[in-house]
Amino acid sequence: MDGIEIRGLKKSYTLESGTLHVLRGLDLTLEAGAITVVLGKSGCGKTTLLRLVGGLEKPDGGEIRFHSPRKTAFVFQEPRLMPWLNVRDNIQFGLRRGEIDPAATKRIIETVGLTGFESALPAQLSGGMQQRVALARALACRPSFIMMDEPFAALDHFTRESMQKELLRVREATDASILFVTHAIDEALTLADKVVLLSGGVCAAAFPIALPHPRDLMCDELIQARRSIVAALGAAA
Amino acid sequence: MKLRKRILPALIGVGAVLLAWYLVCASGVVNDYVLPSPGRVWSTFLKMAASGELIKGVLVSLGRVLKGFGIAFALAFLLASLRILAPASEPYYEYIVQFFRNVPPIAMIPLLILWCGIGETTKTVIIVLASFFPMYLSIVKGFTGCDPRLLEVARSFDYGRGRAFFRVVLPSAMADILVGMRTSLGYSWRAIIGAEMVAASTGLGHMILFAQQMSRTDKVIVGILTIGIVGRVTDWLLGIVIRRFAGGTAQNGWD
Numbered sequence: 001m002d003g004i005e006i007r008g009l010k011k012s013y014t015l016e017s018g019t020l021h022v023l024r025g026l027d028l029t030l031e032a033g034a035i036t037v038v039l040g041k042s043g044c045g046k047t048t049l050l051r052l053v054g055g056l057e058k059p060d061g062g063e064i065r066f067h068s069p070r071k072t073a074f075v076f077q078e079p080r081l082m083p084w085l086n087v088r089d090n091i092q093f094g095l096r097r098g099e100i101d102p103a104a105t106k107r108i109i110e111t112v113g114l115t116g117f118e119s120a121l122p123a124q125l126s127g128g129m130q131q132r133v134a135l136a137r138a139l140a141c142r143p144s145f146i147m148m149d150e151p152f153a154a155l156d157h158f159t160r161e162s163m164q165k166e167l168l169r170v171r172e173a174t175d176a177s178i179l180f181v182t183h184a185i186d187e188a189l190t191l192a193d194k195v196v197l198l199s200g201g202v203c204a205a206a207f208p209i210a211l212p213h214p215r216d217l218m219c220d221e222l223i224q225a226r227r228s229i230v231a232a233l234g235a236a237a
Numbered sequence: 238m239k240l241r242k243r244i245l246p247a248l249i250g251v252g253a254v255l256l257a258w259y260l261v262c263a264s265g266v267v268n269d270y271v272l273p274s275p276g277r278v279w280s281t282f283l284k285m286a287a288s289g290e291l292i293k294g295v296l297v298s299l300g301r302v303l304k305g306f307g308i309a310f311a312l313a314f315l316l317a318s319l320r321i322l323a324p325a326s327e328p329y330y331e332y333i334v335q336f337f338r339n340v341p342p343i344a345m346i347p348l349l350i351l352w353c354g355i356g357e358t359t360k361t362v363i364i365v366l367a368s369f370f371p372m373y374l375s376i377v378k379g380f381t382g383c384d385p386r387l388l389e390v391a392r393s394f395d396y397g398r399g400r401a402f403f404r405v406v407l408p409s410a411m412a413d414i415l416v417g418m419r420t421s422l423g424y425s426w427r428a429i430i431g432a433e434m435v436a437a438s439t440g441l442g443h444m445i446l447f448a449q450q451m452s453r454t455d456k457v458i459v460g461i462l463t464i465g466i467v468g469r470v471t472d473w474l475l476g477i478v479i480r481r482f483a484g485g486t487a488q489n490g491w492d
Contacts, residue, residue, distance in 0.1 A: 084408045
């Protein structure tokens with residue numbers, strides 16, 4: 001198998017009031033080339049899971065097994081651009097000197113619709129444009145595995161929609177595996193090949209969604225899926 | 238636009254000071270020895286400029302400032318970087334650094350003269366002592382103030398410590414480093430004039446003290462004006478160099 005396997009993942013934080021167990025032995029399999037969406041309420045450990053998989057934090061127990069050599073990229077909740085670099089340099093931030101390919105960068109800038117803004121500084125861009133730069137920065141290093149932490153949460157409805165389309169197009173083009181964290185059910189239904197409910201520090205339920213893109217959220221299958229997800233979320237609470 | 242908004246008001250400000258100075262002298266309220274007239278100071282200035290006395294003083298003092306400032310910058314940058322790259326080393330030198338920060342360099346002069354004589358070394362050390370701390374503190378502030386979320390981005394792209402330092406920490410600290418350099422340059426000037434007044438036979442500070450002993454108040458004033466102007470010009474030149482070097486960061490406090 002050619003994906004990522006997570007077994008018995010544990011993580012807790014020590015607070016003044018005691019120990020907070022965020023993940024309590026979480027098992028999850030991420031299929032290669034698929035979009036796995038982790039859905040859950042605020043504070044259920046979605047971001048922690050992502051940070052552990054991305055290697056930004058160390059787990060207390062369990063293991064994360066990558067089945068093939070991978071190049072990973074992270075898209076954070078906020079754009080996190082380097083304020084002193086222009087759009088082009090920000091996009092190339094993840095590349096080593098020898099990996100910089102002006103033609104490829106130009107293509108990525110086109111893909112995210114920022115042509116003409118190559119020399120702009122982040123402060124001169126709107127929030128949506130900044131988040132597109134962040135997405136382009138992740139894509140520029142041709143990752144085989146992309147982790148996204150509510151990347152579109154701060155965007156308005158229309159920008160979010162176009163960014164979601166963008167992401168699906170990128171997936172088509174690159175075949176990258178994507179681990180996507182969100183608390184928005186609609187977003188999960190729009191993007192996911194598999195929706196995973198995170199609750200009580202474990203995966204409470206998983207819903208495979210085998211529908212082609214673009215999807216109509218009002219179709220019967222998705223309305224049905226939404227019902228079961230809402231019910232499962234309610235049961236978990 | 239720039240003429241109306243900046244240059245004209247500046248000229249009016251300077252003109253008003255000169256006019257007040259002239260009027261005070263012309264009214265005869267003060268003795269010519271206590272406050273020589275602008276005209277006399279001007280002609281003294283021309284004479285000193287023509288004889289090369291002034292330019293020599295400026296060059297000597299400026300040379301000392303640049304040398305001491307350069308050494309201080311290298312030291313401050315090195316120690317501040319060490320604090321970031323090897324945080325465990327910090328307690329070893331931090332208390333010593335903080336001790337010297339609270340000792341005015343002028344207070345070190347007697348010891349320095351005893352150890353290094355009244356040659357160049359004493360003056361260099363005094364400038365280093367005076368200009369090291371503002372730079373050290375602002376560089377440390379710039380380095381430690383780096384947004385950890387940006388460092389996390391670097392980490393997510395597999396940046397090592399050194400690479401993250403040069404590509405994230407250093408550029409984000411640029412504004413603080415520049416402010417520190419600017420403050421320190423001013424401190425260097427003050428320190429060298431002080432040091433030259435106590436232990437030197439050349440330089441602007443010595444020139445002023447010598448003029449005082451010769452009762453040449455006009456020369457003293459020429460010296461003071463020269464110090465102010467040269468200080469302002471070096472500050473301005475540093476601004477140009479830095480603006481070119483630090484491109485994109487427009488908000489670094491330079492006018």
